Amino acid sequence: MAIQFAQMPTSMPPTTRLPGNIIVTIPIRNTGNSQSATITITLDPANNIMFESLTGRSRTYSRAVTVPNGEKTFQETLSLVQGNGGPVMAARLDISIVGENSSTALALGIIP
Amino acid sequence: MRIMHRRILIAHGERIAGLMGCLCLLIALESRQDLRAQTATAATTTASTAAGTSSKDASSADVKTSATGSGLKPEYEIQVDVHQGRFMGNLPFDVSYALWTEVDPAVSRFEVRYIPIAEGEVVEENDRRWDAAPAYYWRRLDIEASTALLIPAPILAPPAAPVPVPAAPRKTVTTTDRTINRTKVTATGKETEDSRDTKIETKDEPPVPAAAAASGAVTAAATPSTKEPEPKAKEHAYVMMPPLDPQHYYAFRFTMIVQPSDRQIATFQARVRQILSFYLAQIRILLTEPDVLLLRTALNQEILGLLATGQKVSDPMFDPAISYAQFQTEWGAPITAILNAQASHALFETQNMPKDSVAFKKNIDNIAASNELKTLISRATTLRASDGAMAKQYDTSGRGLEIADLNSTRRELLASGRESFATITDVPMPDELAVIRKRQAVYREYDYRLTLLRSFLDFTASKYPNLVSATEQAAVDALRDPAGDIVGAQTAIKYLIADLDQLHDAIIARNNALDALVARARYAGVVNQAFQSSTIGTYDLFRNWYVGTDVGFVWAPAIGSMLPYIGTNIYLQPINKDASLTQRGSLGYRFAFTVGATIGRVRDLPSANTSFLFDRALMLGAGFRLTQSIRIGGGVLLFREQNKSPLISGTMVSATPYTAMSLDINLNDFSFRTLFTPFQ
Incomplete structure (x- = not known):
């Protein structure tokens, strides 16, 4: 066993209007020896949605975390802005734990 | 001069x-x-009398209606063939008159609209002018005071069973129903070819959507087991019309809304659910407007295939003409919930559970492969015949000791959750939730067995430290150590059960979101029939x-x-x-x-x-x-x-x-x- 999702990540709110902030909750459990992991959240270009931070806009958010044995929940606050393309009904946030072969796709409802 | x-x-x-x-x-x-x-019967009453004081218009119109329909002047009561779209008589002017037609009990609303037109003009059923035209309607069980007809309740109340309707002495033209099969029954309900006046016309239950009926893929849960009600006699729906001007041409539109039975709705929704589930399961990526357009097109094509001619889904979200933004607003949340439930299901079924199963199998393989453990159990089996304490502990821990004898096939089945026990009630497999519960029961059983095995090893280590050699005992102690394979297997089982809980919750969440969407899928038969007529008669x-x-x-x-x-x-x-x-x-x-x-x-x-x-x-x-x-x-x-x-x-x-x-x-x-x- 290794570091993997303990539950399906969730977004609060589950549906947002752009631009807007969401808090992604990621429960992780560690059953292995290593306690270090990196969480990445990626937006597909077709989403037409980008992360916005002080350093600019990007489509990838990454964060190194320490996961002791057992379960730990991480919360990431993300600022989302509309891209230049058309609107989408739901955006897909690809969330993965780097190197652990553990990833999932969180659908985020977009209010028109 | x-x-x-x-x-x-x-x-x-x-x-x-x-x-x-x-x-x-x-x-x-x-x-x-x-x-x-x-020729006029005493039963003839005026509409104003029948309607009480609720309709001043009817009162002044001197329009006659009658439960028997006898002795009425044809100018005052005109039969309509709603399927052919024509009046069964001349179209009068200047007077208020009652239009009446035979309607099936399933018809919940009968509406008439008319608009003046030019000579020779043809107005289609979907012409915009109909929306501005006043509606004169009849509705069962929900009679509103209006300038339109108010017929006394006894006439409107649907009969509980086929009852004879006395034939009108005046000439009656039977409507021709193009879509409904009819049977003729007498007052006693027996089929007959007699054409006497006691005969009434009834029809079978409103048609089940052809595709839905043919599909046969309705789950038992979605189909109520209640027996279909007996066919009811047709009713006469009356709609009071205001006076028309003479020498004018008019276009009329009759609208009948037929409400399907609960069983038909359940059948329809079961099919809609299958369609929705199928198409939403295909969504792997985004829901851009083109994606949604494809989804909605496919959905509507499938759903419209379930409906018969003239039937429409009542919820506008199933209407292809609804804008993307409106669809996004109405359906965004449930579809997002479905997608997340699907993602969760995929995450735990394809990633977590395989990993946890591998870890569990590794632990259980190590336990089963331990020769030291087998030696310990063999000597304990021999000792139990002469040692009461050992016999008691041995019997108590018997199911746990079986783990040491699991062959590779059973260990493979166990790791995948497919191992079964006679003590676990078999649950029908088609239900995925039942499968999950069964797998959890298997894991809980082995968690208990592992606990028994560890207890037995603790017992022998404390009570019979010389039962095996020191080397063998050290190997056994490694198994029962908190970091050993027994505890490791139990930890893996805990995660496997948690994974199954996540699968269970994902399925429930998806089902609930699907149910919310499917509940909106209710259809009604809307039959519009427009035609032209005039008050320029014979x-x-x-x-x-x-x-x-x-x-x-x-x-x-x-x-x-x-x-x-x-x-x-x-x-x-x-x-x-x-x-x-x-x-x-x-x-x-x-x-x-x-x-x-x-x-x-x-x-x-x-x-x-x-x-x-x-x-x-x-x-x-x-x-x-x-x-x-x-x-x-x-x-x-x-x-x-x-x-x-x-x-x-x-x-x-x-x-x-x-x-x-x-x-x-x-x-x-x-x-x-x-x-x-x-x-x-």
Whole structure:
């Protein structure tokens, strides 16, 4: 066993209007020896949605975390802005734990 | 022509003859009215009476309706063939009348709209003008006060079982239903070919959508087990229509909304659920507008395939014409919930559970491969025959000791959760939730067995430390160590059970989101039938347009006495004498020119040798209807008189003003009822 999702990540709110902030909750459990992991959240270009931070806009958010044995929940606050393309009904946030072969796709409802 | 202002004498015998003639005429007309009255039944009531005081319009319309339908004037109650889109009779004007048609009990609403059109114009069912036209409707169980029809509840209340509907004595044209199979039943419900009046027409349950019926893929849970109700007799739906203007063309649209039964809705929704589930399961990436368009197109094509002709899904979200933004607003949340549930299901089924299963199998393989453990159990088996304590612990931990004997196949089944036990109740496999519960039960059973095994090893280590060699005992101790394979297997089981809980929750969440969408998928049969008609009918209907019979008495100041006369009234527009003057009482409906002749002779005594009109006087004037039939009028009487000059032997035409009171009647339809209708 290794570091993997303990539950399906969730977004609060589950549906947002752009631009807007969401808090992604990621429960992780560690059953292995290593306690270090990196969480990445990626937006597909077709989403037409980008992360916005002080350093600019990007489509990838990454964060190194320490996961002791057992379960730990991480919360990431993300600022989302509309891209230049058309609107989408739901955006897909690809969330993965780097190197652990553990990833999932969180659908985020977009209010028109 | 000069006007004469002198007294006209009338021969008494001729005057009596004239009065007798009028009397005979009125008696004959009264006899005719009596004959008509015999055809009318006592059950006939006016709509105003039937509807109580809730419909002033109906009250004033003098429109008859009847539960039996007998003895009604066809102008007042017109049958409609809603499927053919036509009236079963002439279209009257000026009067309010009841349209009626046979409707199936499944019809929850029957609506009529009409709009004036130009001659030859054709208006389609979906024309925008229909939206602006007032609706006259009938609805079961939800009768609203309106200017439209209000028929008494006993007529509207759907019968609990097929009941006989007395046949109307007037000619009834049976509607032709193109889509519904019918059977004929008697009052006792037996099929018969008899055509007596006790027969009624019923139909089978409203058609099940063909595709849905053919699919047969309805889950038992989605299909109520309740038995279908018995077919109900058709009902007569009445809709009161306001007076139409004469000489106009109209387009009519009949709308019937048929509500399917609960069973049909359940069948339909079960199919919709399958379709939604199938298409939403295909969504792996984004929901851009093109994606959504494809999704909605596919959904609607599938769903429309479930419906029969004329049926529509009531929720607009299933309408392809709904905008992307509206669809996004309405469906965004449930679809997002479905996608996340699917993602969660995939995460735990394809990633977490395989990893946790591998870890569990590794631990259980290590336990089963331990020769030291097998040696310990073998010696304990031997010892139990002579050692009561060992025997007791051995029996208690028996199921846990079996783990050491699991072969590779069973360990593989166990790791995948497919191992089964006779003590675990088998659950039907088609239900994925049941499979999850069963797998969790298997894991819990092995968690318990591992606990028993560890307890047994703890017991032997403390009570029988020399049962095996020190080396063997060290290996056994490694197994029961908190970091050993036994605890490791139990930890893996804990995660496997948690993974299955996540799978369970994902399935529940997806089902709930799907249910929320499917619950909106309710359909109704909406049958629209539009057609054109006009109030320009046949000669029989409009023969009184211009000429009405006028019978009465004329009085001229110069005469000083009344003379009976007969004449004609000429209206300047079509007149429906059945129309109430309260509804249609404008000047044009009351005023008419009069041409007639006196029945009694008019003779100028001093020069009575006249031959003009056989000594009758010609009446030229006009009149005004006070009631349906009583008219007052005035004008001039023209007659020929002897020239006053004795030197002139010829006659001359003279005129004198007159006033008259008469009966403006239709000889075919005369009724003393209209004669004595109060002043309106």
